[in-house]
Amino acid sequence: MDSDNDNVHDSSDAPAIFIIIGQTSRRKGGDMSPVHVMLAAPDEDTAVRLCLDALSSKGFAEADLDQIGLMDGAPVEEPHASAYQGSLEGEVAVIAFD
Template sequence: MNSDNDNAQDGGDAPAIFIIIGQVSQETGGDMVPVHVLLAAPDEDTAVRQCLDALSAKGFAEADLDQIGMMGGMPDEEPHASAYQGALEGEVAIINFDRLANGD
């Protein structure tokens, strides 16, 4: 039994890139807008903690995280492709859909 690293089957040394989907608000009780966060982390708990820290640092007062999963590789389309690359480089990449959804 060789199970020293359960992630080894997914590509060896490549870090696990998580995507966290949720909604955020700039003010408590304010309008929530969709957000996707991509980041490298050793496990889900660490990913959620790093995500919340990054959202707070960007000025979001409230976050409702709905889903977490692992990315299966580099996405084909933007803005997720750039965010994935940033996550590989150690960044916490936040895709805020507020401007994309705001058609004013």
């Protein structure tokens, strides 16, 4: 069970970083390509809304979001390491695999 108690989290100052995995297309009915989106958000609903807004602003016409989860630490491999750092700084990081 999640709690807002700071004692529950290892680093109470760090925001919750979500990763959302799905498929996107730049045009309606087009071929779908994998995408990973990393962002800070207070809850899953907000994370999904911010993700969809970011995908739309980057020119994606369709998105099928498959999974959402919380990151339990910083990844070491690129491009996810940079995306994680950007997310800590308030960015919505979109990693598109074309």
